[in-house]
Amino acid sequence: MGDVIQVASPVLNGNEKKYVNECLETTWISSKGKYVDEFENRFAEFCRSRYAISCSNGTVALHLALLAFNIGPGDEVLVPTLTYIATANAVTYCGGKPVFVDSDPETWNIDPNKIENKINSNTKGIIVVHLYGHPVDMDPIMKIAKKYNLFVIEDVAEAHGALYKDRVVGSIGDISTFSFFGNKIITTGEGGMVVTNNEKLNEKIRILRSQGMYTSRRYWFEVIGYNYRMTNIQAAIGLAQLENIQWHLDKRREIADLYYKYLGSLLEYIEFQAEKDWATHSYWMFSIILKNTVKISRDEFMEHLKNDKVETRPVFYPLHTMPTYRETKEKYPVAEKVGHKGINLPTHGLLKEEDIAYISERIKKYCEYESCDGD
Template identity: 55%
Template sequence: MDRIAVAVPRLSGKEKAYVNEALDSTWISSRGPFIERFEAQVAAMAGVKHAIACNNGTTSLHLAMVGLGLGAGDEVIMPSLTYIATANCVRYCNASPVFVDNDPRTFNIDPERIEQAITPRTKGIVVVHLYGQSADMAPIMAIAARYGLWVIEDAAEAHGARYRGAPVGGIGHCGSFSFFGNKIITTGEGGAVTTNDDELAARMRLLRSQGMSAERRYWHPVVGFNYRMTNLTAAIGVAQMERLDEALARRVEIAATYDQALAGLVDMIDLPFTAIDCEHSFWMYTIMLKPHVGTSRDEVMARMDADGVETRPVFYPVNDMPPYYDASVDAPNARLCAAQGINLPTHESLSADDITRVGETLRRALNS
């Protein structure tokens, strides 16, 4: 029986045709028409005026922070429960991440804990839309406005997700997306920053391309980075974005099928919770083992792996990792999610039979 992978990219559109078109044109590096086309598509997805394509999601997040002026001695509030790149980008700027706990139902940052973490050194808030669901943006934006802080949306995992009808990536001052191979939309490696701020967009474009002036070639008024996306990479992205709506609809369908397949296990697991204001894009279908389950999360995953089903653990709290031991924080919800959470296979190639098999495998793993 074939193994069920946790994530598989869907390359069913015009990816090959567009890449060949880019090859035939000889525009294979960081200039070419596919870059502008892809940026326009990403801007439309986020509902903003500007998208700046980058070579990966981490560089796009770093570019946003540098563009907003983050520097030495500054602090940035962010969730404890996130991928480590969110915090690393703050450190790249010689600033300090300040971690706060999450809502255990949504896995996202708890707005009620943000305000108490603000100090005179706080410059901004990074909100992570974890696993495809938007954080609760209204109270977060209100707090930011009250204290004069900027907000970056780390939407690496939330392509097409919405909050109160508004697309993520266009609610804060900046959005940051990843197009890694396991994401809803992929370019293999890639990222983008989104914003409605004309001046900020121009500054980030300057920084992205070695700080070279757009008006005077090989004149560099600032120290910049080589964070550019190639035309070849963007060609894949254009093909992917052409079927974004189809991809999102399929993931919602997969989540509904999982809900049915796992309905008999709700005494042992919590199914994904979608907040009333959110349209979930289900990058990952994430369950939580209930506290009374006698088998550890890692053992459940190991049993499923032995049965031919790959899974992923929920992220570990960043402040529990060696580079961030100095960031003392009380984050019991993040630690609970990290100990009990499992990402089940979530990709468009899953069949109903595959999902049934995942459910049966999970049941055996829980009851062994």
């Protein structure tokens, strides 16, 4: 192989250049401009929701969502321990405490069966993360939330377009948040979105996003807000990406099918993130877990692939193992297994079948290694 096979890469194959050039030619390059409104409106339609509020990245989308529910000191929010650290950090920004929940062994998402025993009088809500593009099992979680009067935030940073029982993820909880970082299914470079059906939450988030300025009275501030806006240039890219989102989703499904085809004979050595019959995975990342039959460590395995010009990523380290959140001796065995043994493989729209075949051939080779000294 020649060039490195990247783990992720944006595909800008639509009207991105045309729309950005229009922003430059008209000088509408900041947070005002037609593309901000159009991207928000079209994204709300895509999510089958009433409102979408653009913002500067996925982390601040989470922060805004939590602020909308008045999370503060003493409040607890349940989050999966197997997720990107932004999910917990946003709770901490508000002065709240993230309380960790272990993963489902098949989907790797937050396990609904392990939520209820984490709830106490300080619990205010639940953040679910549709990890790597597979939907969380939402119905039991919404039932628990209703029973205990908790809000539900869907973190959809990794799952644009995924379906839960024919419902678009991001349309089920009280609020959902999205990231449009450069490696996501669709991108604005940096950027995020908050989506809701609740008119009052929509209005509150819009005020908080724009320094606390009231939408009906310019330069009038009654609350402390934040400068969390998206630029018109970012929104122009996002709109162009959204116009082609079905192509992006179809391409990732094609890549996943190729991985299943080429890696299907290695089930003695690896296991996949399941796709449940009630779900449509969007495959932000195609991921595997190395079984104990593989004699080298996950990190050695990845290093060998790197030497073969195949870029990979480790699955997220569980948050309870991070120095910033290591407050308990409680074990989370499923998350620890996935976090210790999991690998994200290259997953993006520029890959060809020959790339997947090559990656799979290298994976087979290292599955059968006896030590890191093998050749």
